[in-house]
Amino acid sequence: MNILVFTKRVPATQEEELRIIEEGQGIDLSKVPFKVNDWDNYAVEEAVQIAEKTGGSVTAISIGDAESDEVLRRAIAMGTKDGFLIETEKVLHDPNARATLVSEFLKKEGISYDAIFTGVQSEDDQFAAMGGILSAKLGLPYSSMVIGIDSFEKDHVIARRELEGGLQERIKMTLPCVLSIQSGINEPRYVSIMGIRKASKVERKFFKAKAYGDNISSTIEVVKWVYPPKKGGATMLSGELEGICKDLLGILKEKGVFQ
């Protein structure tokens, strides 16, 4: 079984106060650290666990600039056999453009696979669409929100999808297929720095995106970055600590939170 798994290097924005610059034409990421996309981390772990159980191999693929090699080394340290980087300096926001690029890459390079895993979404763009569009481009069955893989056989996979209301649905899909992996499907292993250093010795293959239609026009254009509109409803308490505590208790009692 050969599984291709996509992994993306994204800015770690959870703790940052992002600043829009250039009159809405960009975001200041100069001081923001980068990390692996959380959903992709689960996807890589799931693919590696399947390969460990059933045999076969996993190849990690990333689209991005040269720095994205970092997430490939991380994936190799987790257990993927190798890593491919589709190198582009252009930031491809449009999931359609990304999926088109990937489908062209897979066809042109003649890469064989039994399944393709993506994360459900990426933390930066949050389109949650690349897996679905890619499956359409490749003419393959697709499932989103995969929260469990019960069996991975030669010709089919039985997976569980996460639904609203705490339900899951068990589905059967023929291989090859595309699965978008939900976070929480497993517990991704810790990857040590020593492990990443060792992974650096494993060869990664670098491909130039422009060879596969990097000039594919985007169907979505980012017009401007904006902050969400400010809403009312928050009360800021100020003054001395004792006064603030009294005010807070008063509010909590008034709202019935504290009796």
Add this chain to the structure above:
Amino acid sequence: MLNQTQTRVLTCIQCGKCAGSCPESGRTPFNIRMLMRKKQFQTVVEESIPWYCTSCGACTIRCPRDVKPSEVIIEMRSALVENGEIPVAIQKALENTFVQKNPWGRSRAKRGAWFEKLDVEVPHVRETESKRLLFTCCIQAYDPRCMVIPQNVAKILNMGGIEFGVLGEEEACCGNEIRRIGESGLFEELQEENKAVFEEYGIKEIIALSPHCMNALKKEYGDLGIKISHYTELLAPMIEEGSIVPERPYNKKVIYHDPCFLGKQNGIFDEPRNILKAIEGIELLEFSRCRDNSMCCEGGGGRMFFEVEATYQRNAEMRVQEAVDKGAEIIATCCPFCVMTLEDPATEKGILVRELSEILMEVL
């Protein structure tokens, strides 16, 4: 060919001095003597066991054969780290440190937030003549309870006319706990990053606010050619010489808790006590286990980031109970981890925990 650790372990005579001094042995499933025995025979150790160690160092200090049991624990943890088989909370702390250079995963860009609204000037160290660096420490840069410590020390140094600077967001975690968790690769990265910044700004002296940072910078960064001290080592002589004068009395019974990384591991027992003794009105009390026999608060060795499986009466609770029994009104210490671990049980018992700089700020 045996590695150095295994060679050392084979010299263990099972005297039990390690277990006798260990804050975990006998009360949790962790038995350091038994672990050394298992290591001698290379038998399997259950994965959760090495994570009980608080890295207080008592076993290593007391071992008559220089087996260095606490270092053996680090190697056992390293093997688990390399296999990725570690508690999730520890994993998060390591991943946070990799990304944001602090175990709590707070924004690196906000590492200097503690001095932004301070009423004394805190320059970047590059702008100082002395090239004296105040090394903040992660928990003191971000945790609202501990943020007051660098703020206080900055004010006190300012009062005493001591020039210093900071690195702000250029400071990375010292790596003391990271090394003890067993992530040697990450520790090396942090060490290299900090060393490069020290070199870039020509740092001549470092005042560490946390004993954990002081320990790493002093003993585990190699020879930096930089004078490294804990802030109490600087303040004690300043008070003695009169460059800062505690003017107001502090009429309280204060019991001093020795942090492991300041006291038993680095021999700094008298400076904090001398500071307290110089304050009028303080009745200084001592724990039955004090100085090099001080009981660990269980905040070291990565234990700040996760809870062990076993339930037992925590050392901090026992420590607070003894303080209450001795009639203390205040538990004083000078380590942010000790403050954090002691404060919860202390609040329950109605006794206060004060970091040394907090007491000083009330009397200066």
